[in-house]
Every structure is written in C-alpha cells, then in structure tokens.
Amino acid sequence: MNSQRNLVGLRFLMLGTAALSIGILFGVIGSLQFLFPKFLEQLSFTSTRPLHVSLVVSWIFLAAIGGIYYYLPNKCGLPLWSERAPRWHFWIFVVTGLAILASYLAGKFGGREYFEYPAALSIPIVASWVLFGVNYFKSALRQAGQWPVYLWMWGTGIFFFLFTFLEAHLWLLPFFRENMVREITVQWKSYGSMTGSWNMLCYGTAIFVAGKISGNSEIGRSRLAFCMYFLGLAGLMFGWAHHTYLVPSEPWIRHLAYIVSMSELLILGKILWDWRASLDCYQKNLHCNAYRFFVATDFWIFANVILAIAISVPAFNLITHGTHVTVAHAMGATIGINTMILLGSVFYVIREELPMDVRAACSRQVSYGFWMTNIALAVFLASLVLAGMVKGLYSGGAFQQMMMEIRPYLAVFAISGVFLMLGLWILLFNAFRLLWSILRKPVDHATGPVAAERVTAQAG
C-alpha cells in the first residue's frame, strides 16, 4: 500500500524534462540560423526563438511547480488541500502548451514579445495558476506557527507570477495600447517582475532541498535566508527597473535595481557556500547528484554576478547593451542558476523515491552529463560575451560586415550549444526514465527497501 505518498508532482517534473529536451533543440536550430540564415527556412528564426524560449521557460515553471506539489505533502507534512486540482492543472498545461506550440509552428502570432501566441490562450494559463495558487495557500496555511522562508518564497512567487502575467496583458486595453511609451513601460516592467517571481520559486526550492540534504531545518529559518527573501521581494516589486532600458528613466533607479538583485544572488551564493561546508562525506554521497548541481549553481551565481556587475558599468553597458552579452546574461541565469537548482531538485526527488545504495546514487551517466553540460556552458557563454563585445565595439558601417566579424564567435556558440544540448539530454533522459519508473511502480515507503535503507543508514 502506498497511500501516504502523493506523486502527482512527478508528472510535472516529467513534462518539464520533456519540454526542456525539445526546447534546447530549437535553441540549437536558432543558433545555426545565425550562421546560415537559410537553414530550415520553413521554420524561420521568428518561430524558432519563441519556440525555444517558451519551452525552456516552461521547464522552469514545470520543475518548480512539480517540486512544490511533491514537497508539500511528502516532505513538509502538508497534504494538498485538493488532490484533484493538480491533475486539472497538469492537463490544462499540456493542452494549452500544445496549442501555443502549434500556433508558433503555423506562424500564427498575436501577442507581445515572450507571449507571442494568440492572447486568448492566456485565459487557461491564468485559470491554471488560480487553481495552483488556491491549492498552495489552502495547503500551506495548515502549517502551524511561523512559516520557513521557502513557504514564503513559493507563495510570493505564485502570487506575483499571476499578478505580473495579468499586467503583461494590459496592452489589450486601449488605454495602454494607444500610447506606445505607456505600453512598453508596463510590458517590460511586468517581464522584469516576472523573472523575479520564477526566481522566488527556484530559490525557495534551493533552500528547501539544501535544508533536507543537510538535515538542518534552520537553513530555512535563518536571518540570512529571510534577508534574501526581503531583498528578493523588494527586487521583484521595484527592481524591474533594469529591465526597462527601452524607456526613459532616472539612472539611479536602474542602478539601485541592479544592486538589489545582485545582493540577492550573492546571499543565495553565501547560503549554498555555507551549506556545502556543513555537509559531511556521507551526506554528499547520499545525495551526490543533487549535491553537485547545487555546487554548480554556486559557481554560476558568482560568474553571473561578475558579468552583471561588468555590464552595469555605464561605459561597458554602452557597448554591450542589446547585444549577445544581454543574451549571455539571460541564458547564464536561466541555465546556470535556475536550471542547475531545478535539476538538483529533480535528482533529489528521484533519490528520495528510488531505493538504491549510496554508490548507485552517483550514476556515471549523470556524471558525464553534468560535466559536459557545465564545460559546454562555460564556452557557450564566453562566446556570446565575445560576440556581443565585438558587435558593440564595431564602428564600421555595413551590418553584413559586422556579422562577418562576429561569425567565428557565433560558430563557437553554435558548436558549444550542440554539446550543451547533448549534456542536458543525457541528464534529462536519465531523469525522465527514473521518474517514469517511479510512477509506474511506486515504492512502499512504510515497508519497502527505502525504509530498510533508512534504518541501515540510521544505524550506521
């Protein structure tokens, strides 16, 4: 009997791994189209870019949502208020997602940047977040006493996603649509805050899983973690300013916004750094897959902060803004930080649900995938930064000539992108396979081998 476990979250994790696997393929096609504009002409860059971005961002949401649906009932002792709502949520996501992909493939665009599908498809997205939000708060409010920081982060992320998603649709009202500055300001403001909302979901997940691996629940209640939460909240509400370069604003507002989001990242980096130092050898090996993704997250946090500080220096910003350096910043954060955290979370869930001994937990394939992904990512980001700098410094006239100058960097970008894709595919394939085997044959945690292993581990 396995009635105690609620595995609905695993469906979201599986869907997330599938979305990312397909999404990166469109990224690779897009990078080849930089080099050979006629490559796969039927599927132009106008379609491959939104296909890539929508699928990889779906991965971020699906993996974060799946984690929350899994952790609340199974790890936080907070049974879901509704067990049926996540199933609805899942199917709404699948059907709407397929409709969005079909509209991109058919070249039918209707919305604004990042939400380029016909706007009516946003209605089911809103409905699914309302379902998720109500279920989350009804379940989390069962927690007696003070909430640990991750419950605040998840709740804040859900609320602000819904808020900013609705805000991103204000262009539907003539008051906003008929004034370009007003429309662009609101649009980019909402995007800036929306990234803050998914960061809340991811950082909450990182703190939760780190606490579970170390067995130290204080990580989620520490002053440092709450300090990070409030900085993140301030960044989310006011820190969108560095996403609104397109519209006139006072420079100090942008600089303050930058300082807030960078300090938030630095605190997360410090929490993970301290957490790493606190683990003993057994804990590291027991969760060896999840552990290494968090170590990688820490590395990429520092690399991203350095890049972000560099591109916020006015003289440097003048050269790099709107070039591939900005894309490196976006992908550096979504791959290096969000994706690494979420892969750590997925492998933590797998480890918790699958009975395996400590040695088997560190699979060789995951190890290959991990190193291939991280090494390729370093080359990938460096080539984007160099392409952006050469573009920014280019003083000649013809666009064509400038493109010839950055071509070698774009070639390295595309080749490293292929390796990045292969590395991620190894990881995602393994995760998908293991999640599938768990869903097909859930282990009885009360009497099965997991329980036996726990007893042995405790005795040891």
Ligand code: HEM
């Ligand atoms: C975990 C994997 C990945 C994530 C999370 C990710 C995320 C993103 C995001 C958020 C953007 C939008 C950037 C912006 O608007 O400034 C983007 C753009 C892009 N990505 Fe990725 N990406 C991933 C992997 C890849 C791979 C493997 C490639 C292959 C080379 C790739 C190629 C591209 C291209 C060509 C663009 C468009 C850049 C432009 O518009 O100039 N991505 N990606």
